[in-house]
Amino acid sequence: MRLLFVEDDELFGQAAHKGLVRAGYAVDWIRKGREVAVAMLTHHYDGVLLDLGLPDVSGESVLKKMRDRHSDVPVVVMTARGGIQDRIGLLDIGADDYMVKPIDLDELCARLRAVSRRARSSQGEECDTEYGPLRLLPSRHAATWYGKPVPLTNKEYGLLETFVRRRNQVLTRAQLEEALYGWGEEVGSNAVEVYIHYLRRKFESGLIQTVRGVGYQFAVQTQHA
The missing domain is CATH 3.40.50.2300 (Response regulator)
Incomplete structure (x- = not known):
């Protein structure tokens, strides 16, 4: 946010x-x-x-x-x-x-x-959002996977929420950095890639798809339709 x-x-x-x-x-x-x-x-x-x-x-x-x-x-x-x-x-x-x-x-x-x-x-959005086995709980900055809570850091939750809210878009690294960091915050050269790796490890490897040469896209809907 x-x-x-x-x-x-x-x-x-x-x-x-x-x-x-x-x-x-x-x-x-x-x-x-x-x-x-x-x-x-x-x-x-x-x-x-x-x-x-x-x-x-x-x-x-x-x-x-x-x-x-x-x-x-x-x-x-x-x-x-x-x-x-x-x-x-x-x-x-x-x-x-x-x-x-x-x-x-x-x-x-x-x-x-x-x-x-x-x-x-x-805007017609649900407060708690379900996509396949993933449930996002914005009021608590939390998520569950197949009904089980998944511990997330603030940055991991922020990245996951960004992917879910913009799930129909392919997001570049610059767009993801803008969603996660304010002005003046130090951003590591591979910070986005590191957090994506953490999310894939905590949920599953197919949670976020790499679109070669462009960026990344949330992929749970496709895989668990």
Whole structure:
């Protein structure tokens, strides 16, 4: 899950960014509201964390412009204002959820999972997804294989979810790296290949097909139709 994190407070931003990455998210952190439109034009995001007190433009203005452009990406607003009218106003202009600072990281991750579930449901996607013997459990970042839990690291789960959600596409290494890593994260030259190897070993060798000269594709549907 790739997030756009919009926050100008360096101390809070560093702590939240580190925690979100540790929780398995690919996070692009920007400090100014005017950078949001450019980021969203160049990358696909599964969610936005938006601070209201930005140094250049207000978070409310950023959110309104996103919705005016018909962007339906889930947005969790972070604010120091916790009054009822403030919360009503945020929801009315398009926020999917909000949190009042100071923010607990575990609660933030739970709210991200909740808005992601609602977004998938509104798009007609099942929260828990089955493909042959594979069952993906997004709310828990977990998976089962023939009914048995399979232990996965955050990166392994993120890669598996990317393949499942884009199962009809052949994905290049660059596309997979973009799904797994945020700006500034160090990416090993063969990191994607290593994680694909781990997934094949934990499930089966045919879980992910190599398309020579192009990339990789999720193959469970074909093999277990």
